[in-house]
Amino acid sequence: MHESNFAVLGTGGIGRRMLEVSTEKAGLTPVAACDRHGVAIDHDGLDVDELLAATEGNVASDPEGRDVTTDGGSASTRGSGVKQTGEDAGVVASAQATATExxxxxxxxxxDRIDAVLIALPNFEHDFIPRVADRFADADYSGVLVDVLKRSRVIGMLDERADTFRERGITFVCGAGATPGLLTGAAAIAAQSFVEVEAVDIxxxxxxxxxxxxxxxxxxxxxxxxxxxxxxxxxxMSDEEIAAVIDEHDGVIEFRDMEHADDVLLERAGICDAADVTVGGILDVTADEKPTTTTVRVTGRTFDGETATNTFQLGDDTSMEANVNGPALGYMKAALRRNRAGEYGVFGPAELMPGF
Ligand SMILES: NC(=O)c1ccc[n+]([C@@H]2O[C@H](COP(=O)([O-])OP(=O)(O)OC[C@H]3O[C@@H](n4cnc5c(N)ncnc54)[C@H](O)[C@@H]3O)[C@@H](O)[C@H]2O)c1
Incomplete structure (x- = not known):
């Protein structure tokens, strides 16, 4: 088995769990992690337990440009137990990290000593992740980049960079979380029964x-x-305004027709038109139980003229973090194999599945 090392950009809700899940995957060593205020690098391998303990309840997720204090908490989060700003916020609380701008x-x-980079950064500017990728390409990085972005329009921005990635030897896997990601890959497999896919409902x-x-x-x-x-x-929006929106919905928010990149990622893999894909769901912040079972339905026509729906469901006890980070690391391993084989450019999760 090949041993590979990787870095995590962003140690928020997703990035921290990415480090934790990686300790259960074979052949992966996390060697770097950063957030907005700090960075930890150890080419022999980070002490993940120490880093997670130091950042427990201490995620530096302050969105850029909002009013923050420097005394240990934004006005809105002080007292909530979540330390989002200030000198010790986030990864710098770890003994392995240093503060940096x-x-x-x-x-x-x-x-040049890192095989793969997992990008778990926020996506409040659509071109933020593409611009981060540019910085790696400009530095002649050669290796794997993986993101867990959600928005459809970002995929095109990455595609515009595909030639540069190929020149540099970068294998970029985009939209490799849960949805898009795990569920896009599941839809690609479910589609294999059909010669024509009419609809994918996530x-x-x-x-x-x-x-x-x-x-x-x-x-x-x-x-x-x-x-x-x-x-x-x-x-x-301030944290209070976000809380007000959540309260307006009594803590249970239903989403319809979301701009999730499952649509363009299935289209670029030749499975169906982006317009035939719908994504929606329910977020419940009042309970740990899922408010509805996560389901992918792929409806299509078989070679012998039948119309049917193949259905894929996640177990209700799998958490969002499990469904984002397991697949992201799994797709990263698939990308590492491609990178070693000299396959460079931009790939979506469906392209790493059986072809259509
Ligand atoms: N595809 C999926 O299924 C899926 C599911 C959940 C989350 N996500 C995506 O994962 C991403 C991360 O979500 P999260 O909940 O962990 O967010 P978060 O706000 O908790 O964490 C973001 C992290 O990025 C760091 N960061 C922000 N700007 C930075 C900068 N300029 N330089 C260095 N670090 C910076 C922050 O300090 C923080 O550690 C989001 O884009 C979200 O959309 C995808």
């Missing part, structure tokens, strides 16, 4: 009571999918 550049400076359920504090970033981004909001609104 250039966390991503600090990882890039070491990237319906997710997330119960986030105990995980809410750690996943404020994701909840904020989800609110941008509600009618009347966009990501700029969600970015600028």
């Amino acid at each position: 250039t966390p991503i550049d600090d990882v890039i400076a070491e990237s 319906w997710w359920g997330v119960g986030l009571k105990s995980g809410y504090e750690d996943n404020r970033g994701t909840v904020r981004e989800d609110i941008a999918h509600l009618p009347g909001y966009d990501i700029e609104d969600a970015h600028k």
Whole structure:
């Protein structure tokens, strides 16, 4: 088995769990992790237990540009037990980390010794992740980049960079979380029974009571999918305003017709038209139980003229973190194999599945 090392950009709700899950995957050593305020790098392998203990209840997820104090908490989060700003916020609380104003550049400076980079950064500017990828390419990084982004429009921005990635020897896997990611891959497999796919319906359920504090970033981004909001609104809203939206829905928010990249990722793999894909779901921050079972339905026509629906469901006891991070690391391993074989460019999760 090949041993590979990797870095995590962003140690928020997702990135922290990425480090934790990686300790259960074979042949992966985390060697770098950063957030907005700090960076930890150890080419012999980070002490994940220490890093997780130091950052427990201490995620530096303060969205850029909002009013924050420097005394240990934004006005809105002080007293909530979640330390989001200030000198010891986030990864710098770990003995392995140092404070820095250039966390991503600090990882890039070491990237000639890093096989893969998992990007678990927020997506409040659509081109943020593509621009981060540019910085790696500009530094002549050669290796794997994986993101867990959600928005359809970002895939095209990455595609525009595919030639550069190929020149540099970068294998980029985009949209490799749960949805898009795990569920997109499941749809690609379910489609194999058919010669023509008519519809792909993705319906997710997330119960986030105990995980809410750690996943404020994701909840904020989800609110941008509600009618009347966009990501700029969600970015600028105070924590109180976010809480007010959640309260208006009694803590249970239903989303319809979300701009999730499952659509363009299935189209680019030749499975169906993007217009035939719908994504929606229910987020419940009042309970840990999923409010609805996460289900993928793929309807199509078989070679012998039947129309049928293949259905894939997640177990109700699998958490959002399990369904994002297991697949992200799994797709990273698939990308490492491709990278070693000299396959470079931009790949979606469906392209790493059986072909159509
Ligand atoms: N595809 C999926 O199924 C799925 C599911 C959940 C979350 N996500 C995505 O995962 C991403 C992360 O979500 P989260 O809940 O962990 O967010 P979060 O706000 O908790 O964490 C973001 C992290 O990025 C760091 N960060 C922000 N700007 C930075 C910068 N300029 N330089 C260095 N670090 C920076 C923050 O300090 C924080 O550690 C989001 O984009 C979200 O959409 C995808």
